[in-house]
Amino acid sequence: MKALELKIPPPVYALSIALLMWLLNKHFPLAHFINSPWNKAGLGIIILAGIFDLWSLLLFFKKKTTFNPMKPETTTGLVVKGLYKVSRNPMYVGMLIMLFGFAFWLGSVTPFLVLPLFYFVITAMQIKPEERFLLEKFGTEYQLYKDKVRRWL
Numbered sequence: 001m002k003a004l005e006l007k008i009p010p011p012v013y014a015l016s017i018a019l020l021m022w023l024l025n026k027h028f029p030l031a032h033f034i035n036s037p038w039n040k041a042g043l044g045i046i047i048l049a050g051i052f053d054l055w056s057l058l059l060f061f062k063k064k065t066t067f068n069p070m071k072p073e074t075t076t077g078l079v080v081k082g083l084y085k086v087s088r089n090p091m092y093v094g095m096l097i098m099l100f101g102f103a104f105w106l107g108s109v110t111p112f113l114v115l116p117l118f119y120f121v122i123t124a125m126q127i128k129p130e131e132r133f134l135l136e137k138f139g140t141e142y143q144l145y146k147d148k149v150r151r152w153l
Helices: 010-027 038-063 090-106 109-138 140-148
Strands: none
Touching: 010 090, 010 109, 038 090, 090 109, 109 140
């Protein structure tokens, strides 16, 4: 698995999980409990999470550092403002919330059961390798940030 670290773009993981959620919901729906029109609230959740992701992304442009999670070696500075005061990974939190919104829109229990898979995969394949690199590159500055701000929420 280590060979795949930082090799697959995080949105690909999110889209793969969304596809799995959709397939499982279609073929193995458990307890469909969110019916129309209430399931449409899931679209609102997706949009709100997308806005948070864009806000987080803009902070990288403002800091003039890379936002490419597959090339942490090109990072020139730590982004610690905005949502990064609450989470070290607000874009991944945003993706997880988008997936939650999609599960809500689908309406059965089945898609919700897949959400932890995204959490574990993105933590192992993206977040932990990024953290190792940032600690090596920024040392004490990153460690202090890491001690102060949670990985997820």
